[in-house]
Amino acid sequence: MGEAPASLIDNLQGGYTNVFDLKSKGSQTATVIGSKTYVIGWGNDGVETFGVRVFDKCTNEWVIPTVLGTKPKPFKGHLAVLLNQDRILVVKENSTFDDCIWFLEVDTEYIRQQKKKLETQVVAWSRGVIGDAEKPIVISGPSGVGKGTLINKLMKDFPTMFGFSVSHTTRAPREGEKNHVHYHFTERSVMEQEIKDGKFLEFASVHGNLYGTSTEAVDAVADAGKRCILDIDVQGARCMRDSHLEAIFIFVCPPSFEELEKRLRARGTEMEEQIQKRLRNAKTELEKGREPGLFDHMLVNDDFNSCYENLKKLLGLDEAVNGASCHSSSEMGYLPLVCSASESDGKILIVSETLELEKASQNRIVLDLSSIKGGAPARTRGLNMYFA
Numbered sequence: 001m002g003e004a005p006a007s008l009i010d011n012l013q014g015g016y017t018n019v020f021d022l023k024s025k026g027s028q029t030a031t032v033i034g035s036k037t038y039v040i041g042w043g044n045d046g047v048e049t050f051g052v053r054v055f056d057k058c059t060n061e062w063v064i065p066t067v068l069g070t071k072p073k074p075f076k077g078h079l080a081v082l083l084n085q086d087r088i089l090v091v092k093e094n095s096t097f098d099d100c101i102w103f104l105e106v107d108t109e110y111i112r113q114q115k116k117k118l119e120t121q122v123v124a125w126s127r128g129v130i131g132d133a134e135k136p137i138v139i140s141g142p143s144g145v146g147k148g149t150l151i152n153k154l155m156k157d158f159p160t161m162f163g164f165s166v167s168h169t170t171r172a173p174r175e176g177e178k179n180h181v182h183y184h185f186t187e188r189s190v191m192e193q194e195i196k197d198g199k200f201l202e203f204a205s206v207h208g209n210l211y212g213t214s215t216e217a218v219d220a221v222a223d224a225g226k227r228c229i230l231d232i233d234v235q236g237a238r239c240m241r242d243s244h245l246e247a248i249f250i251f252v253c254p255p256s257f258e259e260l261e262k263r264l265r266a267r268g269t270e271m272e273e274q275i276q277k278r279l280r281n282a283k284t285e286l287e288k289g290r291e292p293g294l295f296d297h298m299l300v301n302d303d304f305n306s307c308y309e310n311l312k313k314l315l316g317l318d319e320a321v322n323g324a325s326c327h328s329s330s331e332m333g334y335l336p337l338v339c340s341a342s343e344s345d346g347k348i349l350i351v352s353e354t355l356e357l358e359k360a361s362q363n364r365i366v367l368d369l370s371s372i373k374g375g376a377p378a379r380t381r382g383l384n385m386y387f388a
């Protein structure tokens with residue numbers, strides 16, 4: 001990718017140390033892990049571009065890694081702190097508290113898996129979120145059991161709370177289905193390429209078509225401040241279970257196989273051949289759904305209203321509706337200029353500059369990482385943030 005600016009090379013060769021502390025701040029930071037230096041920020045190769053570059057001391061070369069996960073929007077000032085030798089904490093300046101903490105994973109288990117799969121240098125962004133409220137909900141079950149009907153009702157009754165993860169599929173749209181609302185309807189060759197590029201959290205061949213959940217689909221829901229609901233088949237659920245995405249897994253069963261067939265036929269969306277295929281697959285799905293450890297909850301969708309009430313109960317919706325509110329980091333305000341970060345007892349003290357005297361008490365923020373969960377390619381949850 002061409003020559004690195006001399007000053008940066010000097011810095012790299014001069015040696016940033018690997019201590020758990022403030023590395024550098026500004027529009028570009030460099031973090032050293034072993035023989036590699038991860039440079040985050042704006043590069044100036046003729047055109048100013050924002051991204052991640054890696055300088056490898058062994059080969060004396062720059063590498064542009066494959067970047068997975070939903071990237072933060074380009075930002076100017078930031079501070080980078082190496083954590084655990086496997087990820088870089090990035091604190092963005094001039095951003096709201098709910099968008100100021102990001103992690104660039106460079107050597108976590110997920111990254112090691114992806115490196116093997118993609119056979120290239122990989123890093124991944126993961127946004128930090130306060131608390132644990134965002135656990136996604138995965139709903140599986142045979143075709144025609146009523147997953148979509150349950151999800152639609154939940155979204156209609158709690159429009160500000162839940163958001164649907166819009167999957168990609170290679171199947172043709174049904175009458176009334178809208179592109180980018182019900183599915184992202186896609187050409188197989190395009191989807192296959194995107195799978196190769198690592199854009200999907202999971203994908204599966206279902207009833208003869210490809211279906212998949214992109215990282216972007218799940219992140220778009222979280223960005224809208226909502227809890228994500230996924231409607232995916234059992235193969236996809238198993239894949240999610242094996243991934244780092246911590247979720248609640250629910251399997252929906254029909255009261256009987258005959259009733260399932262009746263519903264599938266009554267829906268009138270499939271030709272006979274597809275109905276037969278879906279019914280054959282339903283038998284396997286019903287067996288797989290009982291596999292120990294795969295699903296956290298089983299719901300029988302006999303009477304719709306009772307099933308819906310049970311779903312609400314297991315999602316703890318009664319308490320939520322009765323006024324329990326989640327603490328939101330956006331309520332805390334805005335992080336202005338960050339000037340330092342230091343670690344003490346597993347907590348990071350972020351000190352920011354403020355020119356407004358009345359806000360002087362708000363310039364020391366503690367970021368507690370002791371309970372973090374999840375991580376790339378999805379969110380890093382369980383952060384705690386408060387004024388010191």
Ligand SMILES: Nc1ncnc2c1ncn2[C@@H]1O[C@H](COP(=O)(O)OP(=O)(O)OP(=O)(O)O)[C@@H](O)[C@H]1O
Nearest residue numbers: 142143144145146147148149263267301302303304
């Ligand atoms: N409890 C119920 N009793 C009777 N009919 C139901 C019940 N639940 C859903 N249905 C009906 O069954 C049909 C199939 O439901 P739905 O489309 O929600 O299934 P699905 O599980 O999402 O299927 P697919 O996986 O193919 O998308 C619909 O016509 C729906 O109205």
Ligand SMILES: Nc1nc2c(ncn2[C@@H]2O[C@H](COP(=O)(O)O)[C@@H](O)[C@H]2O)c(=O)[nH]1
Nearest residue numbers: 143167203204206211212213231232233236
């Ligand atoms: N593994 C995945 N399965 C998915 C996804 N989106 C939907 N589905 C499942 O496909 C079948 C058929 O759906 P239909 O809309 O054609 O009736 C159903 O069981 C869905 O749960 C996905 O992203 N990944």
